[in-house]
Amino acid sequence: MTGREGGAEIGPIGNSPVVILVRPQLADNIGAVARAMANGGLFHLRLVAPRDGWPQEKAWRNASGADRILDELSVHATLADAIGDLNRVFATCPRPRHIVKPVLTARGAAAELRTVCGRGLGAGILFGPERAGLDNDDMATADTLVRYPLNPAFMSLNLAQAVMVMAYEWWTASDETMPRRLMTNETRLATKGELENFLSHLVDQLDACGFLRNQPKRPGMVRNIRHLFQRGEVTEQELRTLHGVVTELAIGRRRRGRLEPETVAD
Amino acid sequence: MTGREGGAEIGPIGNSPVVILVRPQLADNIGAVARAMANGGLFHLRLVAPRDGWPQEKAWRNASGADRILDELSVHATLADAIGDLNRVFATCPRPRHIVKPVLTARGAAAELRTVCGRGLGAGILFGPERAGLDNDDMATADTLVRYPLNPAFMSLNLAQAVMVMAYEWWTASDETMPRRLMTNETRLATKGELENFLSHLVDQLDACGFLRNQPKRPGMVRNIRHLFQRGEVTEQELRTLHGVVTELAIGRRRRGRLEPETVAD
Numbered sequence: 001m002t003g004r005e006g007g008a009e010i011g012p013i014g015n016s017p018v019v020i021l022v023r024p025q026l027a028d029n030i031g032a033v034a035r036a037m038a039n040g041g042l043f044h045l046r047l048v049a050p051r052d053g054w055p056q057e058k059a060w061r062n063a064s065g066a067d068r069i070l071d072e073l074s075v076h077a078t079l080a081d082a083i084g085d086l087n088r089v090f091a092t093c094p095r096p097r098h099i100v101k102p103v104l105t106a107r108g109a110a111a112e113l114r115t116v117c118g119r120g121l122g123a124g125i126l127f128g129p130e131r132a133g134l135d136n137d138d139m140a141t142a143d144t145l146v147r148y149p150l151n152p153a154f155m156s157l158n159l160a161q162a163v164m165v166m167a168y169e170w171w172t173a174s175d176e177t178m179p180r181r182l183m184t185n186e187t188r189l190a191t192k193g194e195l196e197n198f199l200s201h202l203v204d205q206l207d208a209c210g211f212l213r214n215q216p217k218r219p220g221m222v223r224n225i226r227h228l229f230q231r232g233e234v235t236e237q238e239l240r241t242l243h244g245v246v247t248e249l250a251i252g253r254r255r256r257g258r259l260e261p262e263t264v265a266d
Numbered sequence: 267m268t269g270r271e272g273g274a275e276i277g278p279i280g281n282s283p284v285v286i287l288v289r290p291q292l293a294d295n296i297g298a299v300a301r302a303m304a305n306g307g308l309f310h311l312r313l314v315a316p317r318d319g320w321p322q323e324k325a326w327r328n329a330s331g332a333d334r335i336l337d338e339l340s341v342h343a344t345l346a347d348a349i350g351d352l353n354r355v356f357a358t359c360p361r362p363r364h365i366v367k368p369v370l371t372a373r374g375a376a377a378e379l380r381t382v383c384g385r386g387l388g389a390g391i392l393f394g395p396e397r398a399g400l401d402n403d404d405m406a407t408a409d410t411l412v413r414y415p416l417n418p419a420f421m422s423l424n425l426a427q428a429v430m431v432m433a434y435e436w437w438t439a440s441d442e443t444m445p446r447r448l449m450t451n452e453t454r455l456a457t458k459g460e461l462e463n464f465l466s467h468l469v470d471q472l473d474a475c476g477f478l479r480n481q482p483k484r485p486g487m488v489r490n491i492r493h494l495f496q497r498g499e500v501t502e503q504e505l506r507t508l509h510g511v512v513t514e515l516a517i518g519r520r521r522r523g524r525l526e527p528e529t530v531a532d
Contacts, residue, residue: 009419011417011418011420036427038420039420039421039427040416066420098452099451100448100451100453101448101449104445108446149438150305150307151304151437152277154332155305156330158298158302160424160427161302168372171416171417175415177415178371179373179377180368181369183362183366183368185365233368235366238366
């Protein structure tokens with residue numbers, strides 16, 4: 001019963017699918033499964049006939065604080081008993097054969113599970129034993145199969161990794177993070193006016209130092225410099241730094257010019 | 267050097283991103299990372315200053331056949347050395363602070379990595395050490411951060427799990443599997459004509475046995491039965507089985523009726 005006193009707060013528990021490990025073999029994996037579940041916002045775990053019995057200390061050691069999931073799991077002698085109160089049962093299955101059944105990708109399954117759970121129904125996802133996976137009788141208890149799109153040349157997927165992918169898709173199915181954003185933290189994106197102000201400063205100094213003295217090439221060179229900074233991702237803070245850099249370089253050059261006149265001729 | 271004689275074929279190796287483990291601590295995890303990479307079609311691994319040196323037998327034991335990735339990895343003293351030949355570098359980072367940088371989701375990163383690699387450029391993804399993650403200097407070498415949408419109340423993500431999510435998204439980004447399909451294997455979906463044929467057979471037998479004798483309710487009952495079978499997912503093979511079931515049940519009833527006339531009165 002070790003480890004039961006600890007564990008992290010792992011978030012609010014809504015109506016989320018039950019993860020059902022069918023005849024799991026290794027307590028290490030059961031712990032890693034709990035951790036992966038917590039990562040993806042799945043909190044309900046059931047074990048069907050765990051090979052080495054239950055509880056197993058190793059599981060808590062491997063759960064990295066997802067103790068609550070292990071503390072509250074239920075153990076069942078049969079799969080029928082473990083799913084008796086559920087309305088929909090999905091079975092993960094890498095290579096389904098000779099079966100007539102809907103097959104979903106992990107992403108498709110996550111979307112469907114969100115719908116099912118959103119209606120207040122009970123849903124479960126079956127994961128088979130490490131060595132052999134779910135057998136034909138196990139799969140006949142499920143209404144839907146789940147098959148992850150993964151490298152067909154290397155299908156050996158660790159149990160906790162299989163749960164991780166499903167938990168990740170479950171979480172992502174209701175997540176609205178933009179696929180890409182510029183993180184600016186304490187500052188903000190510069191305005192076009194602020195950028196223009198800096199670019200004028202820069203070009204003035206480049207004119208002053210002679211960098212742009214080739215008149216035919218000057219417009220193209222100025223444009224290239226403008227393009228470098230015009231990618232929509234310069235912040236107000238960075239512009240202030242750049243103003244300082246340009247000013248200091250220019251002052252340094254002038255100071256050097258005063259102190260070491262020979263270098264100016266170069 | 268054990269394990270180097272073995273390992274599975276893990277698929278064709280195109281221009282895929284390099285996974286770079288920065289100061290990894292546990293050889294077990296390096297092996298699990300290789301396995302996860304093979305699952306998702308990532309094949310190039312680099313280690314920066316692995317804590318316990320390299321090679322480590324344990325890694326091969328934990329790779330479940332993804333030996334080739336471990337056999338061919340390179341070890342680097344510094345991160346700068348590990349990324350010197352790459353054009354784009356992404357850094358996975360659960361809680362970026364005080365940084366101005368584009369942040370992608372795992373899915374957004376996978377899409378961008380597909381584009382970068384499709385253009386023939388070299389891309390890499392940094393993963394930090396187990397305990398502390400990437401430090402600020404590590405992150406300053408990357409052009410883009412990657413932050414997975416996952417349960418903010420439980421962010422403790424195992425290293426191999428972090429690689430699994432990225433590898434899974436990398437694979438999925440070029441995968442065209444339909445989110446849902448009916449797997450029929452040896453048979454095929456029934457036609458509406460075949461289904462109608464079965465439903466007529468069923469209704470005839472239900473009329474014959476008296477199940478539909480309540481005339482006012484009969485049309486609704488027949489419709490309900492039709493709805494049950496009309497969900498677009500009955501196969502030709504299943505219809506043949508159902509024809510047999512109905513026929514045998516009806517024959518059994520008649521036979522029973524002949525042999526045990528007293529039950530007919532019931």
